[in-house]
């Protein structure tokens with residue numbers, strides 16, 4: 001008898017308590033042969049993937065989680081770093097007894113995904129690099145992060161996030177899809193000041209991942225919004241040239257958040273990628 005997988009209609013998140021008492025919050029559709037893990041960008045949480053969890057749950061088992069300090073995951077006392085974020089994800093996968101995964105990382109989530117490939121290559125069987133880059137921050141980008149840390153420390157979180165929100169989206173989204181902009185800003189404003197500052201420092205101090213790209217031998221799909229101002233298409237094109245056999249798709253009418261701005265195109269690419277396993 002063939003049993004069909006039940007479609008998922010919403011995200012149910014659960015709390016994983018770590019031995020040190022810290023909480024890692026995640027959602028898991030629990031069935032499917034291939035496991036797709038979504039890693040959100042800065043400063044969002046796993047809820048940013050809700051449309052994808054619903055749309056793709058018949059293709060794969062989908063795990064989404066809140067990066068340390070975001071959503072309902074606790075921040076802990078350790079200094080934030082991309083290594084620490086990747087270690088948290090491995091802890092989650094070990095706890096769920098999941099061995100190999102396909103990872104889809106958005107922007108900072110892409111930094112975490114590349115860190116995973118660098119340090120835990122045996123756990124990754126497919127990679128989606130979405131609106132991200134392999135470079136470390138240059139001197140100007142680093143200085144801007146520390147300027148923003150100072151701004152937040154001086155009570156400027158709202159202004160900082162409103163300004164960031166203005167460059168997240170494509171002109172079409174800003175003009176015609178105001179609901180998406182409003183919901184995204186509301187989500188960003190939920191982030192805790194201390195978490196924002198610690199993450200900015202972690203991103204400023206991250207190391208480059210470009211030097212590992214040529215050694216990647218798993219299937220890789222690179223997605224980038226045509227109007228992405230934060231991680232523009234040239235950065236994706238560079239990664240595509242470095243990773244043998246990788247494919248790059250440009251998402252039209254999208255800025256940095258194509259999975260919200262042009263979700264049909266984004267979901268279709270992910271669907272096709274999942275089918276290739």
Ligand code: MLT
Pocket residue numbers: 040041042043106107108109203230256
């Ligand atoms: C993100 O979307 O995760 C951030 O824009 C990444 C970054 O600031 O480098």
